[in-house]
Amino acid sequence: MNPDVVVATALRIVDEQGLDALTVRRVADEFGVTPMALYWHFSNKEALLDAVGDAVVAGLALPDPALDLEAYLGEAMTSLVDVLRSHPHATPLVPARLLLTEAGRELTECTLDKLVGAGFPIDKASAVAHYALMIALTLVVGEPGAETSVKPDERDEAHEAKLALLLSLSDDRYPRLRAAAPSMVVCGDSDDYYETAIEIFVKGVMTQVSPDSAG
Structure with a gap:
């Protein structure tokens, strides 16, 4: 276990489950160690988050x-x-x-x-x-369709609700909005x-x- 591997693991957790899912304990569990073992490399969660952010920017x-x-x-x-x-x-x-x-x-x-x-x-x-x-x-x-503010397992329901709302609008008053509804809910390209x-x-x-x- 070294800092680069820890950061890569932390970033994978963020990618798969979102930023809120990242904790020192969650990363430690990936390695089968106690959270104290990670503190040799990162003094606290904020330091780990900084390292994850640095790893993303380094990909430029x-x-x-x-x-x-x-x-x-x-x-x-x-x-x-x-x-x-x-x-x-x-x-x-x-x-x-x-x-x-x-x-x-x-x-x-x-x-x-x-x-x-x-x-x-x-x-x-x-x-x-x-x-x-x-x-x-x-x-x-x-x-559209991949908003990070919506949890992945709740997206389908949220999209259906948004689409239903837009399509419920009056066609006489909002014809363009209704026509654009699918594209506003999920990005086609x-x-x-x-x-x-x-x-x-x-x-x-x-x-x-x-x-x-x-x-």
């Missing part, structure tokens, strides 16, 4: 720094979304750990550099980087859902770039 794929701003933002957002999609129940841990890991710092530094190079003041560049993180988190935790959202975000940022500094 860093885009090529030579890319132009638009391409870099697209790849940076895709990388962030991909690691969050891989561990959706661990997303609450990411914001606090992003700048405390090398991968997170490198991604943020290069993103800021690209934005400043395109003419954004540093405070506005910082805001755009924050928007990117918040949008990525919101997309993943709120993906997850990849397209994320790709479209990232494209909208990146295009929005690019409208703020002055023509003189776009290159």
Whole structure:
């Protein structure tokens, strides 16, 4: 039993059962040891959670720094979304750990550099980087049909209730909402859902770039 194996086990528990299921005792049970054995590696549950968050952020794929701003933002957002999609129940841990890991710092530094190079003041560049993180988190935790706020074993019932509610609306008053009901309950194409959202975000940022500094 070493720290990396403990963290991997903790992350698996989070992936399978949610963040609330993770306790030092639960991880210790996986190894057939007492919770005290884990305290050699992690002083408390908070330290274990930090390590799990670090493990998620460490999975970031860093885009090529030579890319132009638009391409870099697209790849940076895709990388962030991909690691969050891989561990959706661990997303609450990411914001606090992003700048405390090398991968997170490198991604943020290069993103800021690209934005400043395109003419954004540093405070506005910082805001755009924050928007990117918040949008990525919101997309993943709120993906229709896979919301992390709903327990996996309760999703089917929750989806049926939501669909029934939307379809009970007046067709005369809410024809578009009724037509969109299935897609609002369960995402038909997850990849397209994320790709479209990232494209909208990146295009929005690019409208703020002055023509003189776009290159």
